[in-house]
């Protein structure tokens with residue numbers, strides 16, 4: 297990660313992978329050293345008072361309020377436009393395996409059961425729907441209940 301302005305970070309997808317791999321290994325090591333072996337059913341949620349910027353596919357900089365990979369989610373609570381009551385559940389559900397509801401890269405879209413136009417739903421996993429984001433679909437609940445974190 298490269299440092300942006302004071303108390304902020306800017307990342308690429310490669311940075312995100314490296315960061316979460318290192319963070320995951322550090323967490324497992326800390327748990328093991330404390331005599332509390334890592335449990336695969338744990339979803340790690342980290343809050344920081346830093347800001348975070350990411351670069352979009354179009355090359356624009358925008359706030360990244362939450363990032364998630366493989367059961368670890370991090371929330372950047374100092375970002376200017378963060379909505380914790382919507383974005384914390386969004387990131388936790390990413391951590392448990394739910395994808396966005398809209399079209400993204402071919403690789404990401406493989407994991408999706410349905411694809412909707414971005415901003416057209418009231419679903420927690422949509423973007424640009426902040427005024428109405430408050431629901432999950434039945435298949436999403438099923439996937440959450442079947443995830444290793446709900447056992």
Ligand SMILES: [Zn+2]
Nearest residue numbers: 386387390396
């Ligand atoms: Zn998301």
